Amino acid sequence: xxxxxxxxxxxxxxxxxxxxxxxxxxxxxxxxxxxxxxxxxxxxxxxxxxxxxxxxxxxxxxxxxxxxxxxxxxxxxxxxxxxxxxxxxxxxxxxxxxxxxxxxxxxxxxxxxxxxxxxxxxxxxxxxxxxxxxxxxxxxxxxxxxxxxxxxxxxxxxxxxxxxxxxxxxxxxxxxxxx
Amino acid sequence: xxxxxxxxxxxxxxxxxxxxxxxxxxxxxxxxxxxxxxxxxxxxxxxxxxxxxxxxxxxxxxxxxxxxxxxxxxxxxxxxxxxxxxxxxxxxxxxxxxxxxxxxxxxxxxxxxxxxxxxxxxxxxxxxxxxxxxxxxxxxxxxxxxxxxxxxxxxxxxxxxxxxxxxxxxxxxxxxxxxxxxxxxxxxxxxxxxxxxxxxxxxxxxxxxxxxxxxxxxxxxxxxxxxxxxxxxxxxxxxxxxxxxxxxxxxxxxxxxxxxxxxxxxxxxxxxxxxxxxxxxxxxxxxxxxxxxxxxxxxxxxxxxxxxxxxxxxxxxxxxxxxxxxxxxxxxxxxxxxxxxxxxxxxxxxxxxxxxxxxxxxxxxxxxxxxxxxxxxxxxxxxxxxxxxxxxxxxxxxxxxxxxxxxxxxxxxxxxxxxxxxxxxxxxxxxxxxxxxxxxxxxxxxxxxxxxxxxxxxxxxxxxxxxxxxxxxxxxxxxxxxxxxxxxxxxxxxxxxxxxxxxxxxxxxxxxxxxxxxxxxxxxxxxxxxxxxxxxxxxxxxxxxxxxxxxxxxxxxxxxxxxxxxxxxxxxxxxxxxxxxxxxxxxxxxxxxxxxxxxxxxxxxxxxxxxxxxxxxxxxxxxxxxxxxxxxxxxxxxxxxxxxxxxxxxxxxxxxxxxxxxxxxxxxxxxxxxxxxxxxxxxxxxxxxxxxxxxxxxxxxxxxxxxxxxxxxxxxxxxxxxxxxxxxxxxxxxxxxxxxx
Numbered sequence: 076x077x078x079x080x081x082x083x084x085x086x087x088x089x090x091x092x093x094x095x096x097x098x099x100x101x102x103x104x105x106x107x108x109x110x111x112x113x114x115x116x117x118x119x120x121x122x123x124x125x126x127x128x129x130x131x132x133x134x135x136x137x138x139x140x141x142x143x144x145x146x147x148x149x150x151x152x153x154x155x156x157x158x159x160x161x162x163x164x165x166x167x168x169x170x171x172x173x174x175x176x177x178x179x180x181x182x183x184x185x186x187x188x189x190x191x192x193x194x195x196x197x198x199x200x201x202x203x204x205x206x207x208x209x210x211x212x213x214x215x216x217x218x219x220x221x222x223x224x225x226x227x228x229x230x231x232x233x234x235x236x237x238x239x240x241x242x243x244x245x246x247x248x249x250x251x252x253x254x
Numbered sequence: 255x256x257x258x259x260x261x262x263x264x265x266x267x268x269x270x271x272x273x274x275x276x277x278x279x280x281x282x283x284x285x286x287x288x289x290x291x292x293x294x295x296x297x298x299x300x301x302x303x304x305x306x307x308x309x310x311x312x313x314x315x316x317x318x319x320x321x322x323x324x325x326x327x328x329x330x331x332x333x334x335x336x337x338x339x340x341x342x343x344x345x346x347x348x349x350x351x352x353x354x355x356x357x358x359x360x361x362x363x364x365x366x367x368x369x370x371x372x373x374x375x376x377x378x379x380x381x382x383x384x385x386x387x388x389x390x391x392x393x394x395x396x397x398x399x400x401x402x403x404x405x406x407x408x409x410x411x412x413x414x415x416x417x418x419x420x421x422x423x424x425x426x427x428x429x430x431x432x433x434x435x436x437x438x439x440x441x442x443x444x445x446x447x448x449x450x451x452x453x454x455x456x457x458x459x460x461x462x463x464x465x466x467x468x469x470x471x472x473x474x475x476x477x478x479x480x481x482x483x484x485x486x487x488x489x490x491x492x493x494x495x496x497x498x499x500x501x502x503x504x505x506x507x508x509x510x511x512x513x514x515x516x517x518x519x520x521x522x523x524x525x526x527x528x529x530x531x532x533x534x535x536x537x538x539x540x541x542x543x544x545x546x547x548x549x550x551x552x553x554x555x556x557x558x559x560x561x562x563x564x565x566x567x568x569x570x571x572x573x574x575x576x577x578x579x580x581x582x583x584x585x586x587x588x589x590x591x592x593x594x595x596x597x598x599x600x601x602x603x604x605x606x607x608x609x610x611x612x613x614x615x616x617x618x619x620x621x622x623x624x625x626x627x628x629x630x631x632x633x634x635x636x637x638x639x640x641x642x643x644x645x646x647x648x649x650x651x652x653x654x655x656x657x658x659x660x661x662x663x664x665x666x667x668x669x670x671x672x673x674x675x676x677x678x679x680x681x682x683x684x685x686x687x688x689x690x691x692x693x694x695x696x697x698x699x700x701x702x703x704x705x706x707x708x709x710x711x712x713x714x715x716x717x718x719x720x721x722x723x724x725x726x727x728x729x730x731x732x733x734x735x736x737x738x739x740x741x742x743x744x745x746x747x748x749x750x751x752x753x754x755x756x757x758x759x760x761x762x763x764x765x766x767x768x769x770x771x772x773x774x775x776x777x778x779x780x781x782x783x784x785x786x787x788x789x790x791x792x793x794x795x796x797x798x799x800x801x802x803x804x805x806x807x808x809x810x811x812x813x814x815x816x817x818x819x820x821x822x823x824x825x826x827x828x829x830x831x832x833x834x835x836x837x838x839x840x841x842x843x844x845x846x847x848x849x850x851x852x853x854x855x856x857x858x859x860x861x862x863x864x865x866x867x868x869x870x871x872x873x874x875x876x877x878x879x880x881x882x883x884x885x886x887x888x889x890x891x892x893x894x895x896x897x898x899x900x901x902x903x904x905x906x907x908x909x910x911x912x913x914x915x916x917x918x919x920x921x922x923x924x925x926x927x928x929x930x931x932x933x934x935x936x937x938x939x940x941x942x943x944x945x946x947x948x949x950x951x952x953x954x955x956x957x958x959x960x961x962x963x964x965x966x967x968x969x970x971x972x973x974x975x976x977x978x979x980x981x982x983x984x985x986x987x988x989x990x991x992x993x994x995x
Contacts, residue, residue, distance in 0.1 A: 091872070101884070110887070122499075
């Protein structure tokens with residue numbers, strides 16, 4: 076069975092502390108101003124009838140990734156487990172992928188190439204969790220293989236109410252927000 | 255065909271993208287003939303050093319990854335019971351402290367008038383001699399007790415020892431009278447002992463968690479936040495009392511947006527409902543508590559309808575939430591809070607919370623408050639202090655604050671004013687606490703400093719307090735030093751070790767070395783017989799029959815889990831004189847205070863002003879981390895939260911993102927700061943995360959960013975029971991930033 080990596084993000088557990096952001100930045104040596112993941116706090120209603128959702132967001136590693144289709148050099152590609160990656164040696168920094176991404180998941184690295192979340196594939200290949208998942212104090216993040224019915228991510232997506240962001244794009248994103 | 259198309263595109267693109275792309279482009283790598291590599295950023299350490307964190311005072315276990323002599327990243331130590339393998343952003347961002355370009359690099363001696371912030375770099379010998387002379391001169395004229403130590407942080411242990419053998423009891427930490435002190439007094443009066451840190455609470459097994467002004471989740475005490483999330487995962491419900499729609503409020507079943515300063519009224523109304531409707535644990539109280547009848551009489555008539563106009567919380571909401579809290583007892587945890595110095599009646603509020611916990615029967619029960627234990631450790635065999643020492647001079651000459659069980663940092667500052675206390679403070683040693691921000695009323699702190707004979711600051715960064723010092727000693731960060739062993743009370747007793755991951759940078763030195771050399775400089779060398787912190791710790795471990803090598807490898811050694819609650823066979827930990835929970839406090843009555851908490855309306859501010867509230871962001875530990883450029887990335891500066899309707903109604907309406915100045919009732923100003931115009935706060939208060947608005951020249955990143963809560967805290971209200979400085983008693987106006995430039 077072909078692997079299909081995905082992540083479940085539990086918006087009820089998450090407190091939006093940004094530990095995922097800092098762990099990602101140090102794990103992946105991101106430059107100042109470069110983010111592969113970030114926190115969104117969304118408040119609705121009027122005082123005092125308010126509700127709030129907190130999300131740790133990152134690349135959705137879409138099954139139909141427009142960024143890969145938009146990339147003129149083949150730098151953006153689909154790697155093992157459906158992970159959308161950028162081969163920096165092939166990237167010219169043209170930003171076509173940035174324009175095509177509905178989630179704002181990419182940025183231009185100071186060294187001229189486009190950078191984004193890799194699901195820490197370098198760690199996953201060694202049997203480790205992505206850095207954000209490993210550090211998350213609230214255990215809001217669950218990474219795993221959607222193709223494996225026994226995986227924790229599949230169990231969560233099947234047992235909990237969830238949503239993807241911007242389903243209307245038809246990109247089939249692989250980040251599932253548990254609500 | 256495809257390749258040719260791409261080549262064309264790259265040639266076109268290269269004209270704009272730069273020549274380098276063409277130069278390096280025509281290689282096999284460029285064309286991907288060697289495939290798409292999965293690049294490893296290479297941050298996994300060649301060496302991994304187990305230690306514990308100092309970005310806040312929770313002291314989580316960490317693993318520092320070291321590669322080519324640099325710390326590349328820091329991860330949680332899975333064996334450590336406080337981090338359980340996970341870190342908050344601050345812990346993960348500690349490399350931002352280690353590699354902060356603004357660190358203090360060499361010892362400094364003041365070269366012009368005090369406070370002008372002009373210093374000369376000197377050798378350690380010269381600096382230590384200067385400190386020795388300064389302290390000995392004060393000792394000769396005024397006695398050793400005229401030296402005060404202000405300290406915050408684990409490394410302070412070495413300087414506390416210095417003070418003991420030097421002969422002064424005047425050791426104060428702002429973490430008491432400016433933070434958790436009222437809570438400690440309130441719970442001590444009720445149950446017999448302070449809660450301490452980490453708090454012995456069982457969040458993970460609670461079914462209902464009630465937060466009163468505690469913004470856990472933004473206040474990022476790692477283990478507590480982990481347990482909070484686990485509890486939510488298991489279906490626990492939250493009740494949140496906060497003028498602000500905090501992150502926790504966003505997850506709550508009930509949010510009670512209480513008017514600031516009226517929490518006691520709400521607590522009395524809750525107790526009224528629980529007592530009137532007999533929802534309390536009668537059997538538990540009969541067995542463990544005294545004063546139930548007095549309490550019943552005291553809250554009679556304090557109905558939700560009574561509390562409504564005082565608190566602004568609808569009576570149905572008060573009644574319903576009271577029933578909800580009671581229904582989950584005893585696994586109904588009223589979180590005791592931590593930063594509790596709000597309005598000067600704080601011990602009484604803490605008492606009300608402690609009494610509520612007793613009504614729920616949660617003290618000593620699973621999902622409530624637990625018994626904890628510490629790992630027994632042998633001390634280092636060393637010659638202790640000799641001679642008698644005058645009592646601490648942290649209180650006014652005529653006395654006061656009878657229930658304080660730690661020295662008041664604010665009191666030591668007061669004692670610097672001639673004639674205030676039994677004797678005057680003449681010299682300060684300030685370790686790791688920026689008193690300009692950590693004490694209220696900075697104008698008074700500065701005045702006290704001006705009257706000192708001598709001030710030495712020991713710190714990692716050039717905070718404001720360093721600018722006022724006569725000598726500044728640069729300490730190595732916790733990642734560059736060994737320290738004493740940590741063995742706090744916990745559900746599973748444990749011992750953790752701090753060990754240097756890398757050598758100290760610049761000419762900074764570890765605290766143990768500074769304290770030892772200081773001891774030598776004042777003729778007390780014999781009290782510092784250890785070679786270094788490593789030998790100190792190993793001697794203690796050997797005498798405690800613990801394996802030092804294993805501890806060094808793992809970072810932590812766990813003891814046996816103890817019985818923590820009644821369900822595990824432990825009786826409720828009540829250590830009052832009578833052995834009973836004091837619902838009614840005869841001790842307070844004897845001291846002339848209310849034996850049961852009463853509501854006193856808070857003072858109102860001038861018309862058009864907002865009560866200034868302050869709190870925490872998960873990425874920061876007040877002013878200590880605001881210069882950390884890594885942590886600044888997700889949270890670059892604080893914002894002033896203001897209610898959307900209130901912002902619109904201002905004489906000059908404020909829009910989200912506008913820059914404003916904050917001006918308090920005494921004309922003190924802070925900012926410019928960005929306004930966060932939001933539904934998430936009441937209209938009668940504004941909110942700032944504490945620790946911003948630095949003015950110190952050396953803080954290259956933080957200086958001038960955001961607004962300082964301290965600068966706006968020109969007033970404070972002292973808790974008469976224990977001396978805590980209630981700081982939520984200042985009121986501010988908002989002015990457009992341009993006008994006040």
